[in-house]
Amino acid sequence: MSNTSSLDVITSLCKRRGFIFHSSEIYGGINGFWDYGPTGCEMKRNIKEDWWKTTVRNREDVAGLDATIIMHPSIWRASGHLDTFSDPMSTCKACKKLMRADQIWDILADGEIGQSLQAELDAGTDAGKIAGWCKGKAKGLAPNLAAVQNPLVLTAAFEKIKADPASCGSLQALYKLLANANKEVEDEVVTPCPYCGGELTDPRPFNLMFKTVVGPVDDPANVAYLRPETAQAIFAQFPNVLSTSRQTVPFGIAQMGKSFRNEVTPRNYTFRSREFEQMELEFFIRPDEAVELICGRVTTMADNPDLSTPQNAWGWEVWHKYWVERRKQWIQSCGLPKDSFVEYWQKPEELAHYARACVDIQYSFPFGVQELEGIAARSDFDLTQHQKHSGKSMEVFDEPLKLAANALGEAGKAAFMEKVTAEWAARGKDAEAARAFVAKLFDGKYVPHVIEPSAGVDRMMLALLCNAYEEQKLTDEKGKEDVRVVMHFSPRIAPVKVAVFPLVKNKPELYGKAREMFEHLRRRYAAFWDESGAIGRRYRRQDEIGTPWCVTVDFQTLEDGTVTVRDRDTMLQERLTLEQLKAKIDDALLV
Numbered sequence: 001m002s003n004t005s006s007l008d009v010i011t012s013l014c015k016r017r018g019f020i021f022h023s024s025e026i027y028g029g030i031n032g033f034w035d036y037g038p039t040g041c042e043m044k045r046n047i048k049e050d051w052w053k054t055t056v057r058n059r060e061d062v063a064g065l066d067a068t069i070i071m072h073p074s075i076w077r078a079s080g081h082l083d084t085f086s087d088p089m090s091t092c093k094a095c096k097k098l099m100r101a102d103q104i105w106d107i108l109a110d111g112e113i114g115q116s117l118q119a120e121l122d123a124g125t126d127a128g129k130i131a132g133w134c135k136g137k138a139k140g141l142a143p144n145l146a147a148v149q150n151p152l153v154l155t156a157a158f159e160k161i162k163a164d165p166a167s168c169g170s171l172q173a174l175y176k177l178l179a180n181a182n183k184e185v186e187d188e189v190v191t192p193c194p195y196c197g198g199e200l201t202d203p204r205p206f207n208l209m210f211k212t213v214v215g216p217v218d219d220p221a222n223v224a225y226l227r228p229e230t231a232q233a234i235f236a237q238f239p240n241v242l243s244t245s246r247q248t249v250p251f252g253i254a255q256m257g258k259s260f261r262n263e264v265t266p267r268n269y270t271f272r273s274r275e276f277e278q279m280e281l282e283f284f285i286r287p288d289e290a291v292e293l294i295c296g297r298v299t300t301m302a303d304n305p306d307l308s309t310p311q312n313a314w315g316w317e318v319w320h321k322y323w324v325e326r327r328k329q330w331i332q333s334c335g336l337p338k339d340s341f342v343e344y345w346q347k348p349e350e351l352a353h354y355a356r357a358c359v360d361i362q363y364s365f366p367f368g369v370q371e372l373e374g375i376a377a378r379s380d381f382d383l384t385q386h387q388k389h390s391g392k393s394m395e396v397f398d399e400p401l402k403l404a405a406n407a408l409g410e411a412g413k414a415a416f417m418e419k420v421t422a423e424w425a426a427r428g429k430d431a432e433a434a435r436a437f438v439a440k441l442f443d444g445k446y447v448p449h450v451i452e453p454s455a456g457v458d459r460m461m462l463a464l465l466c467n468a469y470e471e472q473k474l475t476d477e478k479g480k481e482d483v484r485v486v487m488h489f490s491p492r493i494a495p496v497k498v499a500v501f502p503l504v505k506n507k508p509e510l511y512g513k514a515r516e517m518f519e520h521l522r523r524r525y526a527a528f529w530d531e532s533g534a535i536g537r538r539y540r541r542q543d544e545i546g547t548p549w550c551v552t553v554d555f556q557t558l559e560d561g562t563v564t565v566r567d568r569d570t571m572l573q574e575r576l577t578l579e580q581l582k583a584k585i586d587d588a589l590l591v
């Protein structure tokens with residue numbers, strides 16, 4: 001639906017219409033932090049409530065959790081975040097700016113230097129023109145670039161471009177050349193800063209967790225962290241939720257809330273923020289070996305299973321695919337068309353060592369195709385880590401498993417033990433560990449495996465904003481042209497569901513009726529009252545915040561109780577009674 005490729009247009013609408021503001025704006029803002037305004041916070045709430053309803057309330061096999069943001073620091077030791085949750089960071093030796101080393105070329109392309117240099121490239125890679133750029137514009141844009149500072153480097157670059165323009169035909173190749181043209185030895189080649197052209201340090205790992213101190217004493221022993229994801233609390237509270245929720249594996253625990261990452265270079269509006277919200281589900285399943293014992297065989301994707309209703313015999317692969325499909329359905333039901341996002345299956349070499357599969361759902365944002373959310377099959381890694389570090393058991397007792405193992409008899413058990421040991425050996429795993437694992441299975445015990453659909457509220461909201469935006473060229477009856485900006489949100493997500501307008505302000509009976517209807521509607525739905533300006537202008541204001549229905553109370557309302565209901569997308573009007581209108585809205589909002 002979107003007919004814009006510009007993030008600027010979305011940013012400006014969001015500011016104008018109260019969706020998103022820069023945090024602490026009156027003090028110049030703070031990088032990577034965003035506030036949601038009157039319309040934005042309603043919309044964000046709708047996304048979260050929709051997710052909660054779909055993931056928790058509408059399912060019998062998922063329980064909720066609302067854990068603290070600051071937790072025992074050992075959680076982050078066990079999860080691996082203290083040791084490995086880092087991004088490579090480089091610093092510019094000249095301008096001192098810090099940046100993610102894996103984003104340097106994106107920062108260059110998006111920035112003023114990149115755009116200016118790209119314009120030269122687009123005109124054809126010409127040595128003379130590039131030299132002109134170095135002597136002119138680059139003095140202001142990239143003053144620390146070697147070719148700008150040092151005539152010998154510029155001459156060397158000029159010769160190289162002249163000799164082989166194709167070799168520096170890309171922005172990255174050309175920018176690198178302008179910093180290194182005088183170097184013959186590969187070891188001496190440096191990466192230039194995308195902000196000023198200076199030399200960057202080699203990348204160093206930078207831990208993304210925000211630190212704080214718990215209690216009055218500012219001592220290293222009291223250091224704690226703001227959670228970088230909501231998931232770990234779910235693992236840490238697994239035994240409590242299991243014992244109080246009357247759930248048995250397979251089942252899930254869901255949580256949503258704030259997460260914090262000290263992103264080195266927050267960028268692309270709210271896409272990469274330092275404070276954001278996540279909606280995460282940890283869905284615990286039996287290890288495939290337990291499924292095999294209980295059901296005799298494990299269903300895999302090769303069996304082409306029907307994914308509509310979970311089955312006992314499903315192995316991890318089918319559960320994973322099931323959640324990928326569920327998540328795609330939800331994304332679509334929120335209003336993102338099927339063709340606006342893709343599934344990216346991580347390649348084996350990209351997977352974390354414990355992960356069996358990971359799918360990123362990627363959306364075509366105006367700044368490129370980027371991750372909206374991920375669905376990972378994480379084996380029993382997380383619970384096992386917490387079991388190891390806390391000394392508390394994360395095992396479950398699974399009665400059907402114990403019964404199935406008993407039914408095998410001694411010979412059957414020995415054969416099963418041998419089979420599993422061989423399978424683990426084929427995956428490079430230790431025979432002793434395999435035997436201990438199977439012995440536990442025979443007792444009906446195991447540490448559950450997990451499928452993790454992990455979504456970002458802010459990214460979903462940004463995708464919905466980008467998708468909903470449309471500028472429509474309209475011509476009125478008198479032939480006058482106009483542009484209508486309209487946000488085509490799904491009614492479930494729209495910040496305001498219905499706006500109520502009295503046709504005129506100065507007729508007490510009509511005004512009173514309109515107020516009465518508004519009061520009635522606002523008890524059920526997010527409703528907006530607007531009595532100022534021509535009706536057409538009131539429609540346009542609502543179009544810009546994506547209100548699906550505008551209701552005008554007019555003189556006919558006083559006679560027969562009907563109102564004019566104007567549809568945001570078609571702009572068509574119909575007369576409905578209040579009951580008919582409520583039925584229409586209810587139908588569209590049903591999750």
Ligand code: ATP
Pocket residue numbers: 229261263270271272273274276277278371372373374454455456457458459460
């Ligand atoms: P990326 O590779 O984009 O940094 P990630 O793979 O680190 O993301 P996860 O750790 O899997 O992300 O987090 C799950 C989800 O949380 C992401 O898919 C995204 O929707 C959201 N998310 C993660 N980091 C941020 C951030 N800095 N700002 C906004 N949302 C985020």
